[in-house]
Amino acid sequence: MSKNVLAIDDSASIRQMVNFTLKSAGYVVVDAVDGRDGLARAKAQQFDLVLTDQNMPHMDGIALIRALRELPAYQRTPILMLTTESSDEMKSQGRAAGATGWMVKPFDPLKLIEVVRKVIG
Amino acid sequence: MPHCSVRLLVLGCVWTLLSAVVFTAVPEFAGRMWVGMGAVAVGWAGVLMLATRRRTADEAADDGMPMASLEAELASCMDGFEVQLQAVEMESSQMLGVLAEAVDQLSEGFETLHASVKSLQRTAPMRADDAGACRSVLQDAVAVLDQVLATEATHGHASQTLTVLTEALTTRTAQASALLGEVNAIAKQSGLLALNASIEAARAGAAGREFVLVADEVTALSNRTEEFSAQIATVLGAMQALVGDARAAMDAVKVQNTVGVRDVKTQVEQYLAVPASIDATDSAPPSPVLDAQAAKMVEALQFQDIVAQIVGHVLERVGGMREALAELGGVAHDAALARDAKAVGAVCQRAERIGQSLRALAMHTAKPPVGRGATPGGSIELF
Numbered sequence: 001m002s003k004n005v006l007a008i009d010d011s012a013s014i015r016q017m018v019n020f021t022l023k024s025a026g027y028v029v030v031d032a033v034d035g036r037d038g039l040a041r042a043k044a045q046q047f048d049l050v051l052t053d054q055n056m057p058h059m060d061g062i063a064l065i066r067a068l069r070e071l072p073a074y075q076r077t078p079i080l081m082l083t084t085e086s087s088d089e090m091k092s093q094g095r096a097a098g099a100t101g102w103m104v105k106p107f108d109p110l111k112l113i114e115v116v117r118k119v120i121g
Numbered sequence: 122m123p124h125c126s127v128r129l130l131v132l133g134c135v136w137t138l139l140s141a142v143v144f145t146a147v148p149e150f151a152g153r154m155w156v157g158m159g160a161v162a163v164g165w166a167g168v169l170m171l172a173t174r175r176r177t178a179d180e181a182a183d184d185g186m187p188m189a190s191l192e193a194e195l196a197s198c199m200d201g202f203e204v205q206l207q208a209v210e211m212e213s214s215q216m217l218g219v220l221a222e223a224v225d226q227l228s229e230g231f232e233t234l235h236a237s238v239k240s241l242q243r244t245a246p247m248r249a250d251d252a253g254a255c256r257s258v259l260q261d262a263v264a265v266l267d268q269v270l271a272t273e274a275t276h277g278h279a280s281q282t283l284t285v286l287t288e289a290l291t292t293r294t295a296q297a298s299a300l301l302g303e304v305n306a307i308a309k310q311s312g313l314l315a316l317n318a319s320i321e322a323a324r325a326g327a328a329g330r331e332f333v334l335v336a337d338e339v340t341a342l343s344n345r346t347e348e349f350s351a352q353i354a355t356v357l358g359a360m361q362a363l364v365g366d367a368r369a370a371m372d373a374v375k376v377q378n379t380v381g382v383r384d385v386k387t388q389v390e391q392y393l394a395v396p397a398s399i400d401a402t403d404s405a406p407p408s409p410v411l412d413a414q415a416a417k418m419v420e421a422l423q424f425q426d427i428v429a430q431i432v433g434h435v436l437e438r439v440g441g442m443r444e445a446l447a448e449l450g451g452v453a454h455d456a457a458l459a460r461d462a463k464a465v466g467a468v469c470q471r472a473e474r475i476g477q478s479l480r481a482l483a484m485h486t487a488k489p490p491v492g493r494g495a496t497p498g499g500s501i502e503l504f
Contacts, residue, residue, distance in 0.1 A: 013426040017419050084427065091502070101503040106423035108499045109416040115501055 002028045003120050004045070008038035008064065009053040009082070014105070018051060018082070021109040022116065035059025039067050046073055049120045054083035054090065062090075062097045069098040078119045082107060129168050136164035198449060198472065201479035205442050208486070212435050358443070365436070420499070434486065441482035448475050 005027050007018045015031045022029045030047070032038035036058040042050065050068065054061035061081055068074040078100040086104045094102055100119060103112065144150045144157030452471045459465040 011426050011430070013422060013429075017423055017426075021416075021419060084430075086500070095504050099504060101501065103501045104499060106420050106427065106499060109419045111499065111501060115503070119503075 002026060003048040004028045004030065005049045005051060005116070005120075006030050006032060006038060006041060006047040007051045008032040008035065008056070008061075010034050010056040011053070014053070014082075017107075017109070018112070021112055025113040025116070027116065035061065035064035035067075038064055042068060042074060043071070047077065049116060050074070050077060050079040051082050051116075052079065054081060054085045054094075062093055062099075065094065065097040065099055080115070080119065082112075129172050133165050133168040136168070137161050140164065197476050198445070198479060201476065201483065202442060202445070204483060205438050205479070205486075209435055209438055212431050212438075215431055438482070438486050441478070441486070445475050445479050445482070448478075 005022055007015055007022070007029050008031075009015050009018070010033055015033075019029045019031060030041060030045070032041050034056040035052070038050070038052060039059065052061040052064055059067070061083060065079050065081075068077070068079060079098065080101045080103060081094050081099050082103045082105060084105045091102050101115065103115065140157050140161045144153065144160075150157065448471065452468055452475065455464070455468045455471070459468055
């Protein structure tokens with residue numbers, strides 16, 4: 001059975017690129033336009049992996065991770081950050097919030113597939 | 122000044138005493154009390170007039186304080202504009218660099234794909250049963266790739282247009298900076314002239330000819346300030362339009378390219394799914410090669426998105442500056458027409474508000490739209 005991935009990014013083209021990349025690797029991808037939308041979708045459906053941007057309106061990526069980690073269903077779910085942010089300080093914050101990994105945009109689609117396979121199979 | 126008033130009071134008293142002595146002690150004036158009282162009254166009237174003139178001049182001099190404060194506020198606003206405009210220039214350069222990189226990657230990816238499929242077409246198997254289907258698929262693939270390459274030509278054109286637009290943006294920014302310098306100079310001149318006008322008005326009294334001349338000059342300056350304000354608004358409007366065009370051009374190309382990439386991949390995958398074509402062709406591009414090319418294009422398309430974010434940030438800055446400049450035009454106008462301390466104080470408050478909104482804009486746009494950390498794009502770290 002295909003694994004479900006929740007991809008959250010306020011940029012339509014990044015969502016499109018993630019969708020294109022992961023679908024071609026056999027994953028089912030659901031999009032969300034910002035942290036708030038992502039949280040609502042995560043509550044409505046259980047995902048195997050959450051892939052989120054950091055800088056988004058309404059709720060940023062780190063706030064979303066904190067909110068997700070408070071939900072019993074997402075305490076062990078892998079959450080990857082996919083962002084243009086690459087400072088060590090921001091990475092530390094993400095790690096402390098409960099992020100599983102940090103990827104810096106622009107992402108290499110083949111590496112993204114490799115990491116997703118490594119994390120959820 | 123208090124000591125001046127005392128001096129005038131003493132002068133009045135001395136004049137009164139002198140008049141009393143003259144009209145009582147000198148035999149020629151004896152009995153002319155009404156004349157004596159008249160002389161005393163004229164003396165006190167003179168003292169009163171002198172006192173009034175001195176007080177008005179002192180008040181006019183005090184008006185110089187808010188004017189100086191206004192000038193300081195305007196200078197602070199100009200510094201704020203300068204910082205914003207420099208940031209616009211820097212972000213525009215960043216935009217150009219990123220776009221150039223994206224165009225290079227896209228070109229390379231499309232050219233390689235095109236060459237691979239052309240090569241496939243030349244060496245495709247000619248066995249009767251599979252050849253027809255294979256040829257048909259390849260022809261479709263080539264047609265799609267040709268479309269993509271046509272898009273690429275549009276992309277190249279858009280890129281050149283963007284370069285021209287951004288150069289124009291830089292020129293416009295320099296023009297805006299020069300105009301702002303002019304406004305600053307005018308504001309200073311207006312402030313000094315308004316101050317002079319109020320002093321001259323006080324000194325001129327009923328005559329007031331000089332005041333009229335200065336007031337005319339102030340009005341002319343005020344008109345000039347309005348003109349400059351309108352010019353700045355036009356320049357910034359043009360800047361916004363340029364950046365907006367750039368973004369629209371990129372968005373159009375992005376949509377076309379995305380569709381192109383999908384179609385290419387689908388078509389070539391269909392070709393690879395025909396067993397005969399794979400068996401018979403040594404030079405067929407292996408799937409990983411095609412995936413790598415598609416991946417390169419996906420990466421390039423993300424660069425375009427990053428550019429769009431930077432452009433959005435530039436637009437936000439320009440929008441904020443435009444609002445502040447419109448307000449500044451009004452302030453310069455009011456400053457030139459200000460005639461008393463109350464009016465100047467009100468202008469000062471407006472100028473201060475502009476300074477506050479500029480500082481808020483600087484804080485709001487301080488965080489770059491694209492991270493500038495040490496880690497290169499594409500890096501992955503699992504915790």
